[in-house]
Amino acid sequence: MKAVVTLTPSESKRLIAKAVSRMDAVRDAWDKAYVLIADGTTNAFIKQELLEDRSIAAGGSTIGLSTAGLLCVNIPKNRKSYANVFYKGKAVEGTSFAEALADHHRETVVIKGANAIDPEGNIGIITTGFDGGTIPRVIGPITSKGITFITPVGLEKLVPSVPLAAKAFNGAQNIDITMGAAGGMFVLTNTIVVTEIEAAKLLFGLEGTLVAAGGIGGNEGAVTLVFNGEEPQIEAFVSFLEKEVKGEPAIRGIKGDCRTCKYKDCRYSGLEESEQPDWMN
Amino acid sequence: METRKMLKGCVGCKACEMACSMHHTDGFGFRHSSIEIQWEKEGYSIAFKDPMTCDTCEGEGENNYQCVKYCYRAKDALKAFILNTEEGGEA
Numbered sequence: 001m002k003a004v005v006t007l008t009p010s011e012s013k014r015l016i017a018k019a020v021s022r023m024d025a026v027r028d029a030w031d032k033a034y035v036l037i038a039d040g041t042t043n044a045f046i047k048q049e050l051l052e053d054r055s056i057a058a059g060g061s062t063i064g065l066s067t068a069g070l071l072c073v074n075i076p077k078n079r080k081s082y083a084n085v086f087y088k089g090k091a092v093e094g095t096s097f098a099e100a101l102a103d104h105h106r107e108t109v110v111i112k113g114a115n116a117i118d119p120e121g122n123i124g125i126i127t128t129g130f131d132g133g134t135i136p137r138v139i140g141p142i143t144s145k146g147i148t149f150i151t152p153v154g155l156e157k158l159v160p161s162v163p164l165a166a167k168a169f170n171g172a173q174n175i176d177i178t179m180g181a182a183g184g185m186f187v188l189t190n191t192i193v194v195t196e197i198e199a200a201k202l203l204f205g206l207e208g209t210l211v212a213a214g215g216i217g218g219n220e221g222a223v224t225l226v227f228n229g230e231e232p233q234i235e236a237f238v239s240f241l242e243k244e245v246k247g248e249p250a251i252r253g254i255k256g257d258c259r260t261c262k263y264k265d266c267r268y269s270g271l272e273e274s275e276q277p278d279w280m281n
Numbered sequence: 282m283e284t285r286k287m288l289k290g291c292v293g294c295k296a297c298e299m300a301c302s303m304h305h306t307d308g309f310g311f312r313h314s315s316i317e318i319q320w321e322k323e324g325y326s327i328a329f330k331d332p333m334t335c336d337t338c339e340g341e342g343e344n345n346y347q348c349v350k351y352c353y354r355a356k357d358a359l360k361a362f363i364l365n366t367e368e369g370g371e372a
Contacts, residue, residue, distance in 0.1 A: 232299035233353065240295070
């Protein structure tokens, strides 16, 4: 049996979050070890699912974000503070990712989203932070110890080649004009990627294909997928989407404050609101 | 009295309930299923609904339990539940 479904970016995040929160590796880590969940909107949905708490605000759960027509960075006072480190299912305050990884448990899982994925499964993570952000803090122990690293990422972020994208970016000092924060891109090649296709496979055993993307009237960034499976699985999947995924509201992006922004490379850094272009607000 | 058992490996997709409803009615609808999957803190559990309507898929062929056939993640535990054998624990 075949089903065609269209998912908006938020609906995709919800589906992916439901799948990741049910993965054997994540459930094992939740019971016995650490689950380290980096900031990000898809990860906020994962926290909602693991903690059964929809009050965790996705829009405030990210530092770097693509919003208001820019690659932006929101200001600290607009960021919501939710735990990132969980040990045996409980939030642990005051423990860094590095400290949690040093307290080695075989079942520990790290979950971090991405800004780009390519058809080879390479993951791209933009970094405009002055110290490289999350990846430098975790990549050493993850790589040397083989810690499970899960990348939940929607297919709206599919690009032709992540390595080429990383070379094109090449870091802030090599960019002449930027609409937004300038930076570079990490390329990761061996994470466990969970897109909408893997989510449907994990939950329902379906085989999925991305067939179209984009739209208007709220379908900006939407993806259309074809799924194949046995009749009861397809029926259960569609029922699941209708009950638990469809209608997920769009996430409100909270733009940074250009007037005080420390990303001086940005074309709009330092501009008062009256000087900022109309399309930005 | 409903007896729930934890279903090891279940992710709550409910394909089993759909398959069960298809067996009974040739259509799809959770309310026609003889079994019910439910989320617990520790994972997913299963119980037969009351009144008991499970006929172990009579007419589908020997040992061809439709719920087990279409289960992607927890076949062994589900089969054990249907056959009332040891795999899986009490909820």
